[in-house]
Amino acid sequence: MKRRKVIQISTTILFIILVALGKVQLWMAIFGIGLLLSTYFGRFYCGYICPINTGMELIDSNADKNKRKRKSVPEIYKKVWIRYGILVLFLGTMIMVFKTGKKLPVLPLLFGLGIIITIFYRPEFWHKYLCPYGTLLSIFSKFGKRSYKVDNEDCIKCGKCVRTCPSDAILWEDKKDYPIIIQNECLLCGRCQEVCPTDAIK
Secondary structure (H helix, E strand, O other): OOOHHHHHHHHHHHHHHHHHOOOOOHHHHHHHHHHHHHHHHHHHHHHHOOHOOOOOOOOHHHHHHHOOOOOOHOOOOOOOOHHHHHHHHHHHHHHHHHHOOOOHHHHHHHHHHHHHHHHHOOHHHHHHHHHHHHHHHHHHHOOOOOOOHHHHOOOOOHHHHHHHOOOOEEEEOOOOOEEEEOOOOOOOHHHHHHHHHOOOOO
């Protein structure tokens, strides 16, 4: 996990530098590479590279430390058409930016929005329902070959992994069954593996 933190800090610094220099296109190229690689590695961009997630993890850590409760995802936002509607709106905005040449601070705005929302709501609201990058990555990651999995032989069904997952990527509707990690929603952050008392998550 230390390696992941080093990568997160490094890429966040790079993001800030590129935004300050007005070289946002270079960051979009990095995202593009992450998008293509997600077809094999899954959403590693989210867990390792995304500066929004890095900032959100600081807020999560503070909320957990102070036992501060945040709101759950509003039911209306769980509708599939809203998630993909946000993606279409985002893609339309990006196309307009490239065609007109206007410099809109799309990335900084999304960064700020993600941080603000996470102060008041649980992180899955952003990761699973609002973030257009996350939605794109979830589509491409459906073809991924690598992901975390629960080893049923070692799992004691304690539910710690479900409660700590920041993207609501672990299904556990029937407590008699074993949790299942949804591959294309998993951020590969490893938090479920960290809290598992029996090392059942590989």
